[in-house]
Structures are given as C-alpha cells and as structure tokens.
Amino acid sequence: MSKLTQAIKELTPTRQIVILGIESSCDDTSAAVLVDDKIHANITADQAFHRNFGGVVPEAASRAHQRDILPVVEAALAEAKIDKSQLDAIAYTRGPGLLGSLLVGSSFAKSLAQALGVPAIPIHHIRAHVLAHFIDTGASKPSFPFLCLTVSGGHTLILKVDSPFEYRILGETLDDAAGEAFDKAAKLLGLPYPGGPLIDKLAQSGDPRKFAFTKPKVPGIDLSFSGLKSNIKQFIDRSLKSNPDFIEQHLNDLAASIQFTIVSMLLEQLIFATKHTGIREVALAGGVSANSELRAQLQTHAQKYGWNTYTPPIQYCTDNGAMIAIAGKFALEAGELGALADAAVAKWEIE
Numbered sequence: 001m002s003k004l005t006q007a008i009k010e011l012t013p014t015r016q017i018v019i020l021g022i023e024s025s026c027d028d029t030s031a032a033v034l035v036d037d038k039i040h041a042n043i044t045a046d047q048a049f050h051r052n053f054g055g056v057v058p059e060a061a062s063r064a065h066q067r068d069i070l071p072v073v074e075a076a077l078a079e080a081k082i083d084k085s086q087l088d089a090i091a092y093t094r095g096p097g098l099l100g101s102l103l104v105g106s107s108f109a110k111s112l113a114q115a116l117g118v119p120a121i122p123i124h125h126i127r128a129h130v131l132a133h134f135i136d137t138g139a140s141k142p143s144f145p146f147l148c149l150t151v152s153g154g155h156t157l158i159l160k161v162d163s164p165f166e167y168r169i170l171g172e173t174l175d176d177a178a179g180e181a182f183d184k185a186a187k188l189l190g191l192p193y194p195g196g197p198l199i200d201k202l203a204q205s206g207d208p209r210k211f212a213f214t215k216p217k218v219p220g221i222d223l224s225f226s227g228l229k230s231n232i233k234q235f236i237d238r239s240l241k242s243n244p245d246f247i248e249q250h251l252n253d254l255a256a257s258i259q260f261t262i263v264s265m266l267l268e269q270l271i272f273a274t275k276h277t278g279i280r281e282v283a284l285a286g287g288v289s290a291n292s293e294l295r296a297q298l299q300t301h302a303q304k305y306g307w308n309t310y311t312p313p314i315q316y317c318t319d320n321g322a323m324i325a326i327a328g329k330f331a332l333e334a335g336e337l338g339a340l341a342d343a344a345v346a347k348w349e350i351e
Contacts, residue, residue, distance in 0.1 A: 028319045106342070120337075122338040127167065142281045151179060169350065170276070211250075223266070
C-alpha cells in the first residue's frame with residue numbers, strides 16, 4: 001500500500017456500528033445503545049416489588065417486562081440520541097433465564113428488527129456477562145485465553161474463555177449459586193430480599209473471622225454451597241436458643257464471617273483453576289462480582305500469584321443491556337446472526 005493510499009484510508013471516515021441491546025432474563029428490563037465499542041445509553045427498570053415476596057415471582061416478572069420494555073427502549077434511544085433507523089442490529093437475551101421474561105424481550109426484539117430490516121441477534125446471557133469486559137470504558141481488557149469467575153444469583157462458573165465464542169466450564173456449583181447462598185444466608189439473618197448487597201454493606205463494620213463456618217469440599221474445581229447454608233442455619237438456631245438477641249448483637253460480624261467464607265470458597269477454586277491451566281489472565285463477571293470483598297480479595301490474590309485481573313464497572317455487573325449489546329457486536333462482526341425461528345430457552349449450555 002502506497003503512502004498516499006494509506007493516508008486516504010486514514011482520512012476516510014468509517015461507518016459506526018450501532019447496536020441496541022435488550023436484556024430481560026429475570027426481573028430487570030434493560031436496554032442499551034452501543035456505538036462501536038462505547039455505550040451511549042444503558043437504561044434499566046428494576047422490579048422492586050419482588051422484595052415483598054422474598055424472591056422473584058416469574059409470572060409477575062413477565063407482566064412487568066411487558067409494561068416496561070417499550071418505555072425503556074425509547075428512553076435508551078433518546079438518551080443516546082439515536083433514531084431507530086440508525087440501528088445496524090438488535091441483540092437480545094435468548095437464554096438462559098425465566099422463560100416468560102425471555103419471551104417478552106425476544107419477541108419485542110425480533111419484531112422491531114423485522115420492522116427495521118436489521119438482524120435480530122440471540123445472545124447467551126452468561127457469555128454476555130463475560131464479554132462486558134470488552135465495552136470501551138478506558139480500562140484494560142483481558143487477553144484470550146483468560147479465566148472468568150462468573151458469579152450471580154443463578155450461576156456460579158469458572159470458565160476458560162478462548163474467544164468470544166469459545167467457552168469451557170472448568171468448575172461450577174453442584175447446587176446453590178454463590179448469589180443464592182448470599183440471599184439464603186441473609187434470609188436466615190432476617191434481612192430482606194435481595195440480601196447479598198445488604199450482607200456486603202453490613203460486613204464493612206464486622207469481623208470476618210469472628211465466626212467460622214463449614215466450607216464443603218468437592219472434587220476438582222467444582223463448588224457446593226448447600227452445606228454452608230445448613231451450617232449457618234444450625235449455628236444460628238443454636239445461638240438463638242441460648243441468646244434470643246444473638247443476631248441483633250452480632251449482625252455485622254455474622255455478615256462479615258458469612259461473606260468471608262463464601263468469597264474464600266470461590267477464590268480457593270479459582271487458585272486451583274489457575275494452577276491447573278497455567279493461565280494468569282483472571283476476570284470476574286456477574287452480579288456477585290460487584291461484591292466489595294470479592295473484588296478486594298481478587299486484588300490481594302493477584303499480587304500474591306502474579307495474576308493480571310479484570311473487574312467490570314459496577315453498572316455492568318448486574319443484568320444490563322450493555323453486555324447484550326457488546327456481545328451482539330461480536331456476533332454481528334462474525335456473521336453469527338439469528339432468525340425469526342430462534343425461540344427463547346430457559347436452559348442453554350454455554351459451551
């Protein structure tokens with residue numbers, strides 16, 4: 001290529017890729033607008049009423065998605081100053097998740113895409129959590145291959161990520177997810193749903209080594225949290241028999257000790273995975289990756305073991321349209337497009 005040709009190429013403006021991402025896998029209705037690799041809007045409507053029931057009510061969640069999806073999408077486009085006619089594709093969560101919730105988002109996305117004559121791209125929810133690291137925020141991005149500890153209320157996985165489309169499960173929970181363990185422990189402490197963030201907040205003023213809880217061991221790199229939940233319940237029941245005010249008097253220490261135990265279990269297996277693979281590129285993803293203790297301990301381990309670590313911004317940890325949009329961009333560039341026949345799926349293997 002001549003210098004003149006190169007100069008002309010550099011001066012010629014390249015067309016921006018604009019993608020609308022729609023997330024509706026559980027109880028958050030979210031839409032985001034991605035322009036190239038940058039998020040120009042990320043709007044989420046949560047469903048706080050589920051707190052009254054101590055957990056997500058699937059039928060009520062899908063009805064709320066029907067109410068919220070149009071105003072959320074319109075708000076995202078307005079904030080990004082993007083007209084629907086400028087969209088190159090619409091990415092949406094196909095699964096895994098609550099089927100009723102997924103149906104609302106997928107039906108809306110495919111209908112809008114068909115009306116606009118652009119591709120509708122089905123996205124795997126967990127892969128999107130991992131790919132949130134590639135949103136342009138100015139932070140460094142993991143290099144392939146990397147390990148990703150993906151932790152949320154519904155999933156706990158240690159993944160080997162070889163490319164945006166190649167994932168291998170090295171370890172996973174055999175029962176409860178880490179986020180579920182946080183919420184169940186919080187319920188035992190009398191805290192409202194969702195309890196994980198409340199445990200994190202209370203733990204800031206507690207002693208993480210005040211109380212010791214069982215850390216169930218399973219073969220390989222897998223995890224199990226059901227035994228921990230049982231141990232916490234038994235300990236609290238015994239303590240309340242001798243002191244009815246035990247929880248109130250020790251709430252911060254209990255929260256800190258429970259959080260320390262769950263985080264330790266996660267990181268012990270992550271250490272195992274890095275030694276097993278020799279990979280030192282290590283990332284966090286999923287709602288529990290917002291946990292302050294997990295983020296702090298990851299940095300401590302990074303210094304000890306020579307890891308390069310990556311934590312997503314808090315707004316991209318929980319379910320959000322931005323992660324769907326960036327996953328959609330990878331798919332669009334690779335020609336991995338969807339079809340109207342793509343059905344929402346409650347269960348969808350990541351590999």
